[in-house]
Each structure stands twice: as C-alpha cells, then as structure tokens.
Amino acid sequence: MRKNKDADGPAAGEDLIFTAAGPTAHQSEPGDRAGLGTRLAAILAVGAVSLLFVMILAAALPALIQPGPGSPLDWVWQPYQGHFGILPMCLGSLALAGFALIIGWPLALGLCCWLLTEEARAARPLVKLTGTLIRFMTTIPTVVYGFAAVFLLTPLVRTALGGTGMCLLSAGIMLTLLILPTMVLVLEAGLGPRLERLCPWGQALGFSRLDLLRFFVLPKARRNLTAAAVLGFGRAVGDTLIPLMLAGNATQVPGGLTESLRTLTAHMALVTANEVGGAAYNSLFVAGLILLLVNGGVSLALRRLETDARRGKEMRSC
CATH class of the missing domain: 1.10.3720.10 (MetI-like)
Structure with a gap:
C-alpha cells in the first residue's frame, strides 16, 4: 500500500511554505544556501575588521591626545628622555x-x-x-x-x-x-x-x-x-x-641612499620585544593605526579600480 507523500512530510532539501491554501513543500535552491553562506562570511569579515579598527583606535586615542613632547606625532624618538615621536x-x-x-x-x-x-x-x-x-x-x-x-x-x-x-x-x-x-x-x-x-x-x-x-x-x-x-x-x-x-633601524629621516632608517613595521617589532606598558608601548597603537589606514586605503583603491573596470565593461556591452 503506497503512503501519501504529503503525510510523510517534506523530503530532504524541501522547506515548508505556509500559504492561504495551507503548508506546501518548496525545494531549496543550492544557490540560495551558497548565497547565504557568502553573506554570512562577508558579515563576519567586515565585523572582524571593524572590531580590530575600533580596538586599535581606542588604544591609540590616549596617546594621540597626549600633549607635549611625549606625543607620538613628533619627530624625535628618545624614550629615555620622554620623546616618543614616530x-x-x-x-x-x-x-x-x-x-x-x-x-x-x-x-x-x-x-x-x-x-x-x-x-x-x-x-x-x-x-x-x-x-x-x-x-x-x-x-x-x-x-x-x-x-x-x-x-x-x-x-x-x-x-x-x-x-x-x-x-x-x-x-x-x-x-x-x-x-x-x-x-x-x-x-x-x-x-x-x-x-x-x-x-x-x-x-x-x-x-x-x-x-x-x-x-x-x-x-x-x-x-x-x-x-x-x-x-x-x-x-x-x-x-x-x-x-x-x-x-x-636608525630613528631618523634618511637623507640619502646610504643612510639608515627605521620603518613602522620594524619599529613595532623592536619595541614590542623590549617594552610592555608605558608611553613607548602605547605609541605602537598609533603606528598600528597608521598602518591599518594605509592598508585600508590600498584595499579601497583596488576595489575602486575593480568597480571602474566592471562598469566600463557593462557600458561597452550596452
């Protein structure tokens, strides 16, 4: 004796949709599930980057608003004399x-x-x-x-x-x-x-x-x-x-090709290895914020170029 399919409930891959005529089975599209996964991944990625930016900004603000020679926005790095310019x-x-x-x-x-x-x-x-x-x-x-x-x-x-x-x-x-x-x-x-x-x-x-x-x-x-x-x-x-x-790794502005210099990334590596806490350590968050903004600008520039290229293809196809 054959059983009624409706009495057995929806089959695998089907969802119940309630309409005026009662619940009906709807076959889920694989593309819908893939699109949902992509959106969730995008939300998680944007949320993680936003959280990272907020955390670094919150840690860098006390150093940024600090007046006087101890400000990281200075040209002198002499931590033993209270100068933390980056x-x-x-x-x-x-x-x-x-x-x-x-x-x-x-x-x-x-x-x-x-x-x-x-x-x-x-x-x-x-x-x-x-x-x-x-x-x-x-x-x-x-x-x-x-x-x-x-x-x-x-x-x-x-x-x-x-x-x-x-x-x-x-x-x-x-x-x-x-x-x-x-x-x-x-x-x-x-x-x-x-x-x-x-x-x-x-x-x-x-x-x-x-x-x-x-x-x-x-x-x-x-x-x-x-x-x-x-x-x-x-x-x-x-x-x-x-x-x-x-x-x-000299903390100076290079005046020629044969002079030493120190970059932000090298500075963060050196100070992190020797400092924990204090004004010198806090200035690293300002350096990290600057690097994050630079990399964000690079990503936005690449995204803009990609968008312009796609728009140009659409205009040519029309």
Missing part, C-alpha cells in the same frame, strides 16, 4: 616603499612585456623558465631574502659606498625583489588575455605581438598598471623582516 618611522616607511616601487614597477612592466611578446623559438625555454622562477619567488619566505642579503648584498654596498651597508639602498633592493613577482603576475593576468584576444586579427594585419601590446593593449590598461603599483606599494609598506634586518 613621524621619522612614517617617513622611513614611505621612503623605502617608494624606492622599491620606483625601481620595481618599471622592471615588472618590462619583464611582463617580454614574457608576453617573445616570439623567438629559441627563447621559449628561457621564457618558461623565467615564468616558473617568478612564481617560485612568491613562495620564498621574507626572512630568506633578508638572510641572503646580510651576507651577499650588504658587504658589496659597504665596499662600494662605505658605511655599514645597512641602509636604504640595501633594504630597497631586496624589497624590490620581494614585490617584483607580485606586480609581474598582476600585470600578466591583466594584459595577457587582452593580448591573446587581439592576436588573431592583429597578426593577420601584419602586427607583431609587441606592436599589439604597445599600440593597443597598454594604452587601455591604465587600471591594470595602477592596480599593480598599488598592490606592490601595499606589499612594501607592510613588510617587516627586510627593513628590520637590512635598513639599520
């Missing part, structure tokens, strides 16, 4: 990240263009090897870069330019190597598909891959170029170990 470290972070970006971004663009346009059959193994090496560089821990530079790079800088070798130049060179693979991969992901779409008709008209990239792809790739620069800058500002190991 502005030299802010400029040190900007100088080091700017140096790495100025050197690394053109190198990344040139390397990406070569990887995308090299057509010689004899050079194909070298192109594949270079691409593999770039991807491998993204997996190398930062401490390995710093450790290698201490024994290989700083003696060369010391011999050629004098000083200790622990300076803006040494840290900037290694930081350039650190952010270079990231920028190359971002540029390759943005420029490569466009070039491949243009290749069939472009080569039929007699254009080489380099001509297509130079005259058709690059002029329309402003967002990709900017995104690579912004992402590389954020990566450089947030790094800790390379400035800590190679920059010299």
